[in-house]
Amino acid sequence: MVxxxxxxxxxALQQELRKLVDAFVREHxxxxxxxxxxxxxDYVRIQEALTSAPFLASKKxxxxxxASANKxxxxxxxxxxxDVPETTDVIIVELKLxxxxxxxxxxxxxxxxxxxxxxxxxxxxxxxxxxxxxxxGELSSNDARYLVERxxxxxxxxxxxxxxxxxHDTKISRESIDELTEATPQSTIFELLEAAFAGNNKRTLQxxxxxxxxxxxxxxxxxxxxxxxxxxxxxxxxxDRSPAEVAKEAKLSPFVVQKSANIARKMSLVELxxxxxxxxxxxxxxxxxxxxxxxxxxxxxxxxxx
Numbered sequence: 001m002v003x004x005x006x007x008x009x010x011x012a013l014q015q016e017l018r019k020l021v022d023a024f025v026r027e028h029x030x031x032x033x034x035x036x037x038x039x040x041x042d043y044v045r046i047q048e049a050l051t052s053a054p055f056l057a058s059k060k061x062x063x064x065x066x067a068s069a070n071k072x073x074x075x076x077x078x079x080x081x082x083d084v085p086e087t088t089d090v091i092i093v094e095l096k097l098x099x100x101x102x103x104x105x106x107x108x109x110x111x112x113x114x115x116x117x118x119x120x121x122x123x124x125x126x127x128x129x130x131x132x133x134x135x136x137g138e139l140s141s142n143d144a145r146y147l148v149e150r151x152x153x154x155x156x157x158x159x160x161x162x163x164x165x166x167x168h169d170t171k172i173s174r175e176s177i178d179e180l181t182e183a184t185p186q187s188t189i190f191e192l193l194e195a196a197f198a199g200n201n202k203r204t205l206q207x208x209x210x211x212x213x214x215x216x217x218x219x220x221x222x223x224x225x226x227x228x229x230x231x232x233x234x235x236x237x238x239x240d241r242s243p244a245e246v247a248k249e250a251k252l253s254p255f256v257v258q259k260s261a262n263i264a265r266k267m268s269l270v271e272l273x274x275x276x277x278x279x280x281x282x283x284x285x286x287x288x289x290x291x292x293x294x295x296x297x298x299x300x301x302x303x304x305x306x
Contacts, residue, residue: 003092003111007095017091046064050064051080062090067092074103128148129144139172147162152186204301208301218297222282238250
């Protein structure tokens with residue numbers, strides 16, 4: 001078997017790798033497992049690992065990471081991988097592959113190819129619901145989405161939080177999510193923008209105070225607002241491209257693009273430019289003049305209603 005694991009969803013990729021390796025080791029033992037880093041091992045070492053017979057075992061497994069960094073290996077990969085003996089299983093791990101290359105095309109055509117893409121909000125929520133059930137618990141779709149929006153799209157962090165919630169109570173509720181998890185600053189900044197754009201002044205000021213209570217300083221809030229405005233601008237200027245295409249081309253999280261798309265649709269480029277310019281003025285003034293940055297930012301947010 002020669003398998004390829006690739007994609008930006010490192011959490012799902014590592015889970016699949018661990019599953020394959022653990023199953024092999026249970027049957028053949030640790031001595032039959034060999035791990036190589038293509039950025040460190042030379043071509044001769046890689047060639048030897050892939051073509052040599054197992055030692056003190058009926059089969060061996062070679063986990064080959066980032067081998068595309070080895071130019072000689074890439075040139076010889078097609079011949080080399082076709083000559084792998086039946087007594088050797090090979091798992092090629094490439095987090096990023098250039099789809100234009102013949103190496104990528106060969107791996108996709110001639111190996112057991114699995115690509116792990118980043119999950120959007122719906123995908124993460126569905127995964128959380130499944131994971132909770134597998135862990136003997138219960139989590140509704142709505143509360144799963146709430147957990148994603150509260151914690152963010154880091155799948156490893158979500159897995160950790162889910163484990164903690166299940167230990168507390170197998171029936172996960174929104175109340176337990178609020179009690180046992182902390183809202184990420186970036187997630188709350190988006191909620192802050194949502195409230196500001198909706199003209200919900202009370203909620204806007206409440207969320208701003210929550211940010212400050214979390215020890216997020218005004219310069220950090222300015223930076224996160226600037227980043228969110230950048231995302232909105234990217235989406236607004238993307239034409240009729242889908243959120244998935246926008247995320248891929250702009251190298252943004254699909255989760256972030258999907259969350260920001262509704263706001264972007266309601267705004268004009270003229271309004272976005274004004275917001276960027278006004279935020280820049282606050283940033284410059286806070287560094288050159290003696291102003292109250294909290295007051296300036298709160299006034300800025302209250303003027304954002306669309």
